[in-house]
Amino acid sequence: EIVKLKELVKVLEDKEDVAVTQSGDDAPIKGRSINEGEAAIERISNDSEEVTRVLTSMDAATVLAGGIDVP
Template identity: 60%
Template structure:
């Protein structure tokens, strides 16, 4: 398996994880999760904030991986001598 394909699969897995976290967050906010008692509410609210932070970190990681993959593609094309002349506008 090529490095590019492995990284693409990793990016897709991270996207799926992010989407699952967002769905859970929305379900919890809309009351689709466990009912909160007065004692549990602050703990539950804090865990939702932590979930949002985790989802943001995963999203940032995905963007960074996409940038790296794009850079790798460009470097691969340039080093393979596949581009002989770069047109200018």
């Protein structure tokens, strides 16, 4: 499950990078304002941060519960 969540973090980070790249370039073509692009980037960023918090909590809980050594 942790591996799946880490993959989700990677996907969200990749989407964030794409959104940053596209927000200025394609906004006039699609009729979107830059503010809408920035809002989307912020939502993706918030999602990434939340997933990171969950993974950190899960890793800590796993270590405490199982006595696993963390490198």
